Amino acid sequence: MKNSEIVIKTENVTKIYSDNGIPVHALRGVDLTIHKGEFTAIVGPSGSGKTTLLNIISGLDMPTEGRVWLNNKLISEMSGKELSDFRRDHIGFIFQAYNLIPVLTVEENVEYIMLLQGVPKEERHKRVVEILKEVGLEGFEHRFPTQLSGGQQQRVAIARAMVANPSLILADEPTANLDSQTGSALLDKMRELNERTGMTFVFSTHDQMIMERAKRLVVLKDGHIEKDLWKE
């Protein structure tokens, strides 16, 4: 795995927040490299910097110091529009909950990114049908998110994240609002997709189920990498 293509590379990434004028070091010189096809979990206690690191490697936030490459592109050199387009084309996001657009149906939610990409209607429809079948949501196309269970909503989120074939999927506590059975089934699905498609998954979590399934565990503590464990 380590010899494959690099998807994410961070170099001495530091993030300092100001909390009422008091500087807070969220990240302290993080060096991290993630290769294509990894199924990595960034773990650590609350306040360890997991969320900040995920924000920075997705280009949603900028580091105070250090550099980040996504698919060999330095994100600090990208404009807001370029970053938006880059996230749209290369990153799939799965958040804790409430991450679907409530006014769009399941089908519209899943095809939203392809609409932004300008994918033709027929192609969009074909891919939506395929991906919904993949996540077991056939027949739910015209339902709105409020008409779905939590597990079903997360499966739509996974479908949306994967439908445009991004090189990286970032998942922030994707099982936090799910019961263990639903969460476990979803993780199995993601792991299976990882194995089958070679898509890279990076999780931010302290869920034991994710840690058990992850191929690599990056343990953060007080803003720096304390351990980097490979299971394979």
Next chain:
Amino acid sequence: MLVFWKMAWRNLFRNKRRTLIAGTAIGIGLASLIFVDALILGMEANMVSSATGTFLGEGQIHRKGYRETQEVELTINQYETVVQSLKQERIVRHFTSRVYSFAMISSPANLTAITLVGVQPRREKYLSEVDESLRKGRYLSPDGDREILIGSKLADILEVGLGDRVVVTVAQAQSGNLQQEMFRVSGIFQMNIPEMDRGLAFVEIRKAQKMFGLDSTAVHEIALKFIEPSLGRDKNLPFWQKYSQYGNEAIGWPKIIPELEAAFNLSDFSIWVTGLILFGVVALGIVNTLFMSLHERMFEFGVLRAIGTRPFQTLILVVFEAVALGIISVVLGNILGFAVTYITSLVGIDYTGIEFAGVTIRKILYPVMQVRQFIYYPFWVFILTSLVGLYPAVYAARMSPVEAMRKSL
């Protein structure tokens, strides 16, 4: 773009009550503008009708200088030529000739100063409302040599009634000799305009000309009505130039009653000010509604930005929401504006007796509806709504996805 339009409409109806309240508030503002415009048009028409229809006419011809000095000698030049020409005018519906002089009127009980007006009884009926304002007695007859019409207040001052004798004294033209004539009160009018009810008396024109020492072609004023009342306000009407020759002057009612024209200009200004205030209130309402909606959906906007929605596309989404709100508001405002204006244009508003800009409103006021009101004001409300939407839209577009999603990531 279609997906953002779809999302904007659906977002707007996520909180139906708030959208309805905001749309109604903006709609009420629009309806108010439509109604105020119609009311002012109605008031203008009413006041012009009251001012010109009561006595003055929509246009007048005098000898130059007469209006300023009121000298009895200053009669219209080439009167017969002017009259012959007026008879040929297609735009003139009616005209009548008048002579005026200051006079003293006395009864056994009292005496007072008045303006004595000599009129052509038959023609005068079409120009003024003296005949319609008669409360007692009858109108002047063409050969009523001793008949005089006086106002109700003048009758009170003189303590006279129908058939009573009064003596009128005038100074004759050229010589200045005093000339007295005895009349019998044949009619008492009440126009509800104090100056007229107290200070005017009407006699047949030939009698007045004799008293004033004028010949039968000596006339101080020709008052006229056009086939279309708006012609009286048209400064560029060739008519004015045509009849402002031979040393005469032809003027429309805005020059006869300049205070009325000034009041109309003030009304136009008032509607602008009203419009600005209403637009301001409406603008704040829109911004408030959109910001409330925006803050409720911060996380959602964060997700939209995170998954690849460009800042400009986020801006478009919020602007579309403003546009959709504008459409709803304009529809509601037009319906409300039409209903209120239409009903009041049928029922009318009773302002009779109220004096404004020197004119006493004598008729029920009916707001005047025009198609323009339902296009012009809604158009501007719609444009304003869309423009005002730019403020929250720019805010949303510049919002950091991380800040918006802080609760989650």
